[in-house]
Amino acid sequence: MKPAAVTFKKAATKGIFKALLTLTVFAASIHCSGGLKAEDAAEILRRMDEVLFAARDQTSSVTMILTDRNGNERVREASVWQKGTDKRLFRFTAPAAEAGIAFLSLPDDVMYLYMPAYGRERRIATHVKNQSFAGTDFSYEDLEAANYSKRYEASLKGMDNGNYILSLKPLEGTRSDYSEIIVTVNSEHYYPLKMRSLDRGGQDYKIAEYNFVEKDGYWTTREITMTNLKREHTTRMIFDKIEFDTGLDDDIFTVRNLTRY
Amino acid sequence: MKTILYLGFLMALAVPGILQGQENPLIVRGRVETDNRLMLRDGNDWAWNENRLDISLEQRLNPLRIYGNIWLRHLGPSIVDSSSGLYDKDRITPLNTDIRELYAEVHGFIFDELDLRAGRQIISWGTADMFNPTNNLNPWDLEDILDFGRKMGADAINLQWHFGYQSSLQLIFIPRFQPASMPAGPFSEILSLRSALPDVLATAEYSDEIILPRNNISQSSSVGLRWRGFALNTDFSLSYAYARDPLPLPTKVSLDIVHETTTSAGTPKVHATLIYPRQHIFGADMSGAIGRVGVWAEAALFLPESEITASVELPPHQLPFPMPGPEVVLEKETYLKFVLGADYTLPRGSYINMQFLRGFIHERGRDDLADYLFMQLERNILHNRLQIKPVSGGVTIADWNSPGKNYSVFYAPEISYRGIDNLDISAGAFLFTGKGEGLFQGMKDMDMLRLRISASF
Numbered sequence: 001m002k003p004a005a006v007t008f009k010k011a012a013t014k015g016i017f018k019a020l021l022t023l024t025v026f027a028a029s030i031h032c033s034g035g036l037k038a039e040d041a042a043e044i045l046r047r048m049d050e051v052l053f054a055a056r057d058q059t060s061s062v063t064m065i066l067t068d069r070n071g072n073e074r075v076r077e078a079s080v081w082q083k084g085t086d087k088r089l090f091r092f093t094a095p096a097a098e099a100g101i102a103f104l105s106l107p108d109d110v111m112y113l114y115m116p117a118y119g120r121e122r123r124i125a126t127h128v129k130n131q132s133f134a135g136t137d138f139s140y141e142d143l144e145a146a147n148y149s150k151r152y153e154a155s156l157k158g159m160d161n162g163n164y165i166l167s168l169k170p171l172e173g174t175r176s177d178y179s180e181i182i183v184t185v186n187s188e189h190y191y192p193l194k195m196r197s198l199d200r201g202g203q204d205y206k207i208a209e210y211n212f213v214e215k216d217g218y219w220t221t222r223e224i225t226m227t228n229l230k231r232e233h234t235t236r237m238i239f240d241k242i243e244f245d246t247g248l249d250d251d252i253f254t255v256r257n258l259t260r261y
Numbered sequence: 262m263k264t265i266l267y268l269g270f271l272m273a274l275a276v277p278g279i280l281q282g283q284e285n286p287l288i289v290r291g292r293v294e295t296d297n298r299l300m301l302r303d304g305n306d307w308a309w310n311e312n313r314l315d316i317s318l319e320q321r322l323n324p325l326r327i328y329g330n331i332w333l334r335h336l337g338p339s340i341v342d343s344s345s346g347l348y349d350k351d352r353i354t355p356l357n358t359d360i361r362e363l364y365a366e367v368h369g370f371i372f373d374e375l376d377l378r379a380g381r382q383i384i385s386w387g388t389a390d391m392f393n394p395t396n397n398l399n400p401w402d403l404e405d406i407l408d409f410g411r412k413m414g415a416d417a418i419n420l421q422w423h424f425g426y427q428s429s430l431q432l433i434f435i436p437r438f439q440p441a442s443m444p445a446g447p448f449s450e451i452l453s454l455r456s457a458l459p460d461v462l463a464t465a466e467y468s469d470e471i472i473l474p475r476n477n478i479s480q481s482s483s484v485g486l487r488w489r490g491f492a493l494n495t496d497f498s499l500s501y502a503y504a505r506d507p508l509p510l511p512t513k514v515s516l517d518i519v520h521e522t523t524t525s526a527g528t529p530k531v532h533a534t535l536i537y538p539r540q541h542i543f544g545a546d547m548s549g550a551i552g553r554v555g556v557w558a559e560a561a562l563f564l565p566e567s568e569i570t571a572s573v574e575l576p577p578h579q580l581p582f583p584m585p586g587p588e589v590v591l592e593k594e595t596y597l598k599f600v601l602g603a604d605y606t607l608p609r610g611s612y613i614n615m616q617f618l619r620g621f622i623h624e625r626g627r628d629d630l631a632d633y634l635f636m637q638l639e640r641n642i643l644h645n646r647l648q649i650k651p652v653s654g655g656v657t658i659a660d661w662n663s664p665g666k667n668y669s670v671f672y673a674p675e676i677s678y679r680g681i682d683n684l685d686i687s688a689g690a691f692l693f694t695g696k697g698e699g700l701f702q703g704m705k706d707m708d709m710l711r712l713r714i715s716a717s718f
Contacts, residue, residue: 096718099290110427110494123549125549125556130606253426254425
């Protein structure tokens with residue numbers, strides 16, 4: 001459990017920051033015909049990362065409901081472990097044919113996939129990162145544990161119902177399948193509300209809609225609905241049994257543990 | 262009876278879980294599968310009929326993990342050849358039990374970083390797809406040659422010391438030697454010694470005997486050592502193995518001419534003595550990416566412990582054809598087998614995988630290594646409900662001096678339906694052609710269709 005004082009201090013800081021930022025944005029919109037400042041956008045994105053990776057560690061169970069254009073549904077279940085800003089382990093538990101398939105995301109863009117049928121792990125090469133993870137609408141890149149602010153340059157496009165609209169473009173050296181992500185950020189708590197991803201040709205590709213809830217002092221994802229506009233296919237990822245700061249061991253995020261199934 | 266005993270043993274794994282209730286439930290996973298192949302020629306004989314229950318039981322009692330994987334199979338047609346066989350149900354519906362793996366594993370054995378796995382297990386070394394020249398500790402399971410890459414479990418002690426996220430040092434000791442199983446069904450001859458006999462003996466009656474290494478530690482054991490690391494965004498490993506070749510080599514060939522009558526020309530009879538020579542194997546492999554293309558390389562340098570010469574014993578009387586003298590079948594010199602591979606996922610989801618292989622599993626010595634190119638293109642369509650493999654197969658060139666006369670091709674297109682969770686229905690074909698010499702050339706005239714249905718639980 002996160003100490004209440006810390007939560008309060010963080011909330012207060014967020015409030016002051018939000019007021020200053022809103023004021024800055026407002027002032028900029030009056031005095032600068034060119035629009036809003038890039039550094040404001042970077043700060044908003046940094047704040048969003050803080051929310052996404054606020055907990056020291058997190059475990060949860062995930063139910064994924066895959067729906068095709070005809071409304072047919074298939075269900076997947078998985079367990080997820082996350083630590084810090086750059087370690088995540090994702091392991092399918094159902095259906096039986098896919099149980100045990102696991103995906104490990106490590107620092108420095110390193111990802112491994114484990115397929116129980118082959119009995120060994122496999123590094124995920126860059127070309128695979130844009131591929132659907134086990135038939136869902138999430139790609140390996142979507143599931144990667146990494147700060148957005150380290151991979152994307154943000155610019156503030158405007159406001160929508162009082163929420164920030166950021167445009168994220170890959171920084172030089174970032175390997176991404178998206179040419180741009182337009183993200184709507186809650187202006188009070190800085191969690192993402194919606195991400196619209198454009199492919200390399202600048203065409204609409206995916207839309208992710210987020211539902212965040214407050215739990216144990218953290219704003220956390222309760223549900224993500226990812227729609228692949230090209231496939232006309234949707235995956236709802238529903239998080240359950242969420243626990244924070246249980247002291248997950250680094251050993252969980254190793255190839256050694258990945259292959260233990 | 263044996264099956265019942267095995268099942269009883271596996272069920273015993275459940276007892277700790279039952280005693281401990283829901284905290285450590287017994288995990289049961291498995292699959293039922295039927296695999297049927299029909300020859301396209303020769304009266305459309307069935308080439309393969311297999312019905313398999315593949316069941317895995319796992320019990321986790323941290324830090325202990327107990328695991329068993331067993332196959333119960335109905336394999337092949339009835340083998341009744343007399344009325345007495347009708348009283349033996351095992352001959353009417355041949356059953357087969359295969360304990361694939363059965364081991365106990367301790368995570369953090371004595372030291373936090375050390376894992377111990379003891380018992381029957383399959384050790385997977387190397388980074389290439391299916392063709393792993395560095396992976397030599399488990400014997401090949403070649404029973405179904407078209408399911409290539411399968412290994413048999415070996416009784417082993419496996420110690421692995423882990424360093425950080427991705428590095429480890431692995432030490433493996435296998436106390437007993439176990440030979441590879443050879444292809445069954447219509448491909449039973451393609452790797453046999455008989456197929457390597459001189460043409461003049463092609464019609465000879467063939468028999469052989471196998472001399473297994475003495476069943477003690479010094480003669481029968483194998484050891485392996487492997488270091489895995491990560492550098493420059495590349496996974497790599499270095500390995501060493503001291504093991505026996507799981508495929509036999511002739512050390513003596515006896516030839517005789519048997520005359521049924523004093524006036525007949527006589528029937529040649531060949532009798533071979535086979536052994537499993539020891540070898541040192543130094544391996545290295547890597548996997549990484551060049552740009553957006555996944556790449557891997559794996560190589561093994563084989564050094565036979567001693568030269569193997571096949572002596573030829575001839576009958577005292579004159580032969581009606583010339584026969585070669587003693588022949589060195591394996592020189593004591595190094596030879597290199599390797600695989601270079603790459604894969605790429607095309608923007609619309611098609612996946613392509615190519616591998617170049619020097620030296621198949623049965624090829625030994627510098628002059629005996631052929632080149633193979635394998636390729637696969639697969640694509641998921643209809644929201645992953647169908648997977649098609651329009652390109653899947655390989656080409657081998659046995660002699661680069663005249664490739665047009667010494668090539669063989671293997672083509673295996675397949676379509677799979679995966680529209681229902683846990684169900685996989687695959688239909689495909691195995692087609693072979695070629696000229697001259699070459700592994701797949703030996704499979705010519707064995708084109709077949711395949712239907713496989715599997716359901717997981």
